Amino acid sequence: MLVTGNDILVPARAGKYGVGAFNTNNMEITQAIIHTAEKLRSPVIVQMSEGAIKYGGQDLANIVIDIATRATVPVALHLDHGSSYENALKAIKMGFTSVMIDASHHSFEENVRETRRVVEAAHAMGISVESELGRLGGIEEHVVVDEKDAFLTDPGEAVQFVEETGTDYLAIAIGTSHGAYKGKGRPYIDQARIERIGELVSIPLVAHGSSGVPAEIVGRFRDSGGEIGDAAGIADEDLRLACQHGIAKVNVDTDLRLAMTVGVREVLTKNPKEFDPRKVFGPAREVMAGIVEHKMGVLGSVGKA
Numbered sequence: 001m002l003v004t005g006n007d008i009l010v011p012a013r014a015g016k017y018g019v020g021a022f023n024t025n026n027m028e029i030t031q032a033i034i035h036t037a038e039k040l041r042s043p044v045i046v047q048m049s050e051g052a053i054k055y056g057g058q059d060l061a062n063i064v065i066d067i068a069t070r071a072t073v074p075v076a077l078h079l080d081h082g083s084s085y086e087n088a089l090k091a092i093k094m095g096f097t098s099v100m101i102d103a104s105h106h107s108f109e110e111n112v113r114e115t116r117r118v119v120e121a122a123h124a125m126g127i128s129v130e131s132e133l134g135r136l137g138g139i140e141e142h143v144v145v146d147e148k149d150a151f152l153t154d155p156g157e158a159v160q161f162v163e164e165t166g167t168d169y170l171a172i173a174i175g176t177s178h179g180a181y182k183g184k185g186r187p188y189i190d191q192a193r194i195e196r197i198g199e200l201v202s203i204p205l206v207a208h209g210s211s212g213v214p215a216e217i218v219g220r221f222r223d224s225g226g227e228i229g230d231a232a233g234i235a236d237e238d239l240r241l242a243c244q245h246g247i248a249k250v251n252v253d254t255d256l257r258l259a260m261t262v263g264v265r266e267v268l269t270k271n272p273k274e275f276d277p278r279k280v281f282g283p284a285r286e287v288m289a290g291i292v293e294h295k296m297g298v299l300g301s302v303g304k305a
């Protein structure tokens with residue numbers, strides 16, 4: 001059934017488990033996400049970035065809304081990294097049940113102002129809101145402490161931000177970063193900081209940049225002709241621990257992008273004569289479903305629907 005982000009994330013925070021928020025750009029990705037959620041009896045968030053809305057528009061949103069509405073587990077459709085009040089409202093008009101206003105690159109005051117505007121409008125329409133405080137960005141080991149503080153979310157500021165905006169859930173900067181190159185070896189996650197913020201702030205917390213970039217998928221990507229450098233993602237153990245301390249929404253896009261590409265490359269390189277789209281995108285759907293299944297196991301959302 002199609003529900004709001006709060007319907008999924010408030011129980012997740014209370015139950016100390018995480019819920020995957022997976023980005024989609026087409027039907028097969030959406031099916032891999034929602035069908036796997038149904039198979040595992042897990043709630044799930046399907047999210048579209050502004051780029052995905054540009055790419056698939058209302059056509060894609062309708063595919064997600066239709067599959068989510070008929071699903072036997074709770075599914076929310078979320079606007080990822082909404083860049084303006086106008087875009088957040090447009091998404092709500094398109095049928096989104098959760099929206100992010102990402103004003104984290106502005107000053108604290110400007111972020112509060114912009115976020116509060118979206119919260120008031122979204123709440124008037126029964127839609128829940130994600131906002132962000134802190135600078136997302138991989139923290140290399142060599143970064144000295146005060147530079148880390150300049151990037152990562154300050155617990156005291158988080159309390160003030162939540163009070164002043166009424167945001168429903170909060171994306172915090174804890175060392176993760178977007179993409180396949182999150183740091184050398186095991187990327188640094190500031191668990192103490194998550195724990196501190198989780199103690200002070202009771203709303204669900206959001207971890208962006210949480211793809212694991214699993215070595216097995218990276219290996220298959222290279223073996224099927226893909227080119228990728230020294231890729232590294234967030235360790236499963238770090239994610240599991242973060243969900244014990246208040247992280248409830250866990251954003252994953254890169255892992256699905258890699259999985260889809262591996263599925264397609266493996267078919268096309270092994271069967272050069274193949275040109276049936278079902279034989280190309282079907283296997284890709286299976287690889288993505290495997291990624292979704294693994295992630296739900298790590299986050300502890302299996303059986304929670």
Ligand SMILES: O=C(COP(=O)(O)O)N(O)CCCCO
Binds near residue numbers: 049
């Ligand atoms: O936080 C994330 C996902 O992060 P990741 O790149 O680790 O999958 N997102 O918000 C998805 C859009 C960013 C482009 O990947």
Ligand code: NA
Binds near residue numbers: 102103105132136
């Ligand atoms: Na941001």
Ligand SMILES: [Zn+2]
Binds near residue numbers: 081178251
């Ligand atoms: Zn993100």
